[in-house]
Amino acid sequence: MSAVRVPIVVHDREALARERERADGPVAVVMTMGALHEGHAALLRQARARAATVITTIFVNPLQFGPNEDFDRYPRTLATDLELCAREDVDVVFAPSAAVMYPDGQPRTRVNPGPLGEILEGASRPGFFHGVLTVVLKLINLTRPDVVFFGEKDYQQVALVRQMVRDLDLDIEVVGVPTVREPDGLALSSRNRYLSGPERTTALALAAALRAGAAAGEGGAAAVEAAANAVLGDASGLQLDYAVVTAPDLGPAPESGEARLILAAKVGTTRLIDNGPVRLASRTGLPPFTGA
Missing domain, CATH: 3.30.1300.10 (Pantoate-beta-alanine ligase, C-terminal domain)
Incomplete structure (x- = not known):
């Protein structure tokens, strides 16, 4: 029986950069807002199967919450999240604060998702995908992955990340992972x-x-x-x-x-x-x- 890997947890850009420099071989990244469950575990398993180094990001992104949404009560469960990351053999967990991600406050420059970001969730939650794609692009730049994994429960998000990668010539692969469900069919969330x-x-x-x-x-x-x-x-x-x-x-x-x-x-x-x-x-x- 192999030993459980204890992930290295970093909270700032400098420590992340040091760990990224140590990575040998392909790097896979799974971006999350924490409160991890078996749907996230499925992403991490696929990442582990594809890469020599797996990085998970845990960050509740304020840019993608509207004024009347659940940012303040969104579950923050870092201790149990780290247990799941250890179980799934994650190498590095990047868990920054908002001040680390946005050192100058809310960014004046944001990624515009275009027309496909204004339908469905974008129509119901104006500005939502501007916030999503902005943080995804920042995390791509900070972690420098070869491949990123996203759950297909957030189907529009996966499509828009793929569009951004194509449109901005980002040299990474985007993998969508099928939705994980409870036995009665409820999608894990x-x-x-x-x-x-x-x-x-x-x-x-x-x-x-x-x-x-x-x-x-x-x-x-x-x-x-x-x-x-x-x-x-x-x-x-x-x-x-x-x-x-x-x-x-x-x-x-x-x-x-x-x-x-x-x-x-x-x-x-x-x-x-x-x-x-x-x-x-x-x-x-x-x-x-x-x-x-």
Whole structure:
């Protein structure tokens, strides 16, 4: 039985730079806001399989929270996060403060995500992806990875990071990792801890809507959205934000072929997002979404 690796924890740029210089071989980075769970563990395992050095960043980024959102109450669980990082064989954990990340205060220069950053989550949370891409670019510059791993539960985020990497000629690979779910289909999220027992039951409607939407794919995008909306509309205590079918790259939904059903809703005061693949007007190809 191999010994558990104790990750080196650094909190400032200088210490991170020293550890990065010591890295030998490919470097993989997993960027998180902490409150780590088994979804993050799946990212770390894939990173470990691909690289000689794995760096995890833990930073609750104030730029991506609106004035009425949950920045102050967002869970901060560094001690247990480090236990998970040790279990998953992480080499270095970079856990900076806001003053380290933004030494001059809120940055005057931010990454503009373009039109795809203004739809879906970008429409509901104005400025959200400006904050996300700005911190992702800063962390890329600080950690200098060869490959970065992001969870596909945040599907729009993964698409926009890929777009930024292409548009700005960043020499890194972006890997999306499929959503990890509870046995009952609920997508793992750091915000799930906010849910009461009854609210957690209500939240299962998102996975049920993905299954219903995938089953309706032969009717086209409108049928998929209608099926998802029917399930979500019957869920007491759930406030739907959107249920939209897009192309895999977030463009308009195709008439047939691979597409993505993307959902967002509030359950109580907790905002949840989810998504899954659908195949439109075809009996072959992607299997129906099962919530597994």
